[in-house]
Amino acid sequence: MKETQTKRVIALGFFDGVHLGHGALLRRVGEMAAALKAVPAAVTFDTHPQNLILNAPVVPLLSSPLDRAELMRRYYGIQDVIVARFDERMMHLPWRDFVTDYLVAQHGAVHLVVGHDFHFGYKGEGNPVRLQGLCRELGLGCDVIPKVERDHITISSTYIRTLVAQGEMERANEFLGHPHTLTDQVAHGKKLGSTLGFPTVNLRFQPGVLIPAYGVYATKVWFENGDHRLAVTNVGVRPTVDDGNRVTVEGFILDFSGDLYGQTVRMEFYKRLRGERKFESLPALKEEVMRNAQQTRDYFAGL
Numbered sequence: 001m002k003e004t005q006t007k008r009v010i011a012l013g014f015f016d017g018v019h020l021g022h023g024a025l026l027r028r029v030g031e032m033a034a035a036l037k038a039v040p041a042a043v044t045f046d047t048h049p050q051n052l053i054l055n056a057p058v059v060p061l062l063s064s065p066l067d068r069a070e071l072m073r074r075y076y077g078i079q080d081v082i083v084a085r086f087d088e089r090m091m092h093l094p095w096r097d098f099v100t101d102y103l104v105a106q107h108g109a110v111h112l113v114v115g116h117d118f119h120f121g122y123k124g125e126g127n128p129v130r131l132q133g134l135c136r137e138l139g140l141g142c143d144v145i146p147k148v149e150r151d152h153i154t155i156s157s158t159y160i161r162t163l164v165a166q167g168e169m170e171r172a173n174e175f176l177g178h179p180h181t182l183t184d185q186v187a188h189g190k191k192l193g194s195t196l197g198f199p200t201v202n203l204r205f206q207p208g209v210l211i212p213a214y215g216v217y218a219t220k221v222w223f224e225n226g227d228h229r230l231a232v233t234n235v236g237v238r239p240t241v242d243d244g245n246r247v248t249v250e251g252f253i254l255d256f257s258g259d260l261y262g263q264t265v266r267m268e269f270y271k272r273l274r275g276e277r278k279f280e281s282l283p284a285l286k287e288e289v290m291r292n293a294q295q296t297r298d299y300f301a302g303l
Ligand SMILES: Cc1cc2nc3c(=O)[nH]c(=O)nc-3n(C[C@H](O)[C@H](O)[C@H](O)COP(=O)(O)O)c2cc1C
Pocket: 189, 190, 191, 192, 193, 194, 198, 199, 200, 216, 232, 233, 234, 237, 238, 239, 240, 241, 250, 251, 252, 275, 276, 277, 278, 279, 285, 289, 292
C-alpha cells in the first residue's frame, strides 16, 4: 500500500438485502474505521459469485449493487462500496492474491471484517481462519463476526428471499432490520388509474430480481426531496385489465397529487394485505382498492 493511498476498513461479502447479519459486520467496520481514521468500506460483486461457480442463478432481493451500497450507507454509514467484477478472472484468483493485490494494494485495506462462514478466492479456498493467518503476516487487522441468529434461525439472504417470495414481508423485515426496498425511476402507466380515482405510480423490478408474492401491500414511497407518503401497492399481472404476463408494481400514493414521472423513488414494503384477484368490474376493483387504502392507513397508524 502506498503512503498516500486512502486507508479503508473493508467488509467482504455479497450483501444482498443488507440484513441484520451483514449489519453486525458493517457496524464493526464503522467502529474500526473511526479508531483507525480510515474510510468505512465494503466490497461486493456485480453479480452473485454463485451464478458463475454453480451455474445456479441467484435471484436477488435488491435490484443492483447501487441499491446495496445505498442501504449500507443509510443504515450503517458505509462510505465506499467497491463493486468488484465477478468474471472468469476473479473466479480463478487465488484467495491470497485477492487479499494482497486487490484489497491491500488496490484498495488500501488496513483492516478486514468477514462473517464466520465466509469463503472466497479460487475454489473458495480462502476462509476466516486462513484469512486471519494472512492478516497477521501482513500486519493487517481482521475480525471474524460470529453468526447472528433470530428465533434460532441464522439470518441469511437465502432465508429472507424465501420470505419475500411468499409475501411474508413483516417477518422478512424483522430479519432485514429495515423494510424491503425497491428503487426505480417512475415509468408511465396506462393512466387508467387516474380515471378510476386512484392514480398510481409505476415501478419495475429489473430482470432477474426477486418479485414478492403477487398481491396488495401496505407500502411507503420516498421522493427525491426526502418527503414520503403512505401508498397501497399492487404487485402482479393485473388480471382485471391485462391479459399479459408482464409484472407491474403500481402504488396508489395516499394524500398526494403531483407528477412523479422520471423521478427516482424508493418504495418500502411493509405488509401483504391480500392476494391479486380478477374482479368482475372496474367499480368492484375500485371499491376494493379504497378498502385496501384504509387498511394501509390503519396498519401504519397501529405501528
Ligand atoms: C392497491 C391496488 C390494488 C390492485 N389490485 C388489483 C387486483 O387485485 N387485480 C387486478 O387485476 N388489478 C389490480 N390493480 C391494478 C389496477 O387494475 C390498475 O392499477 C388500474 O387498472 C390502473 O392502471 P394504470 O396505472 O396502468 O392506468 C390494483 C391496483 C392498486 C393500486
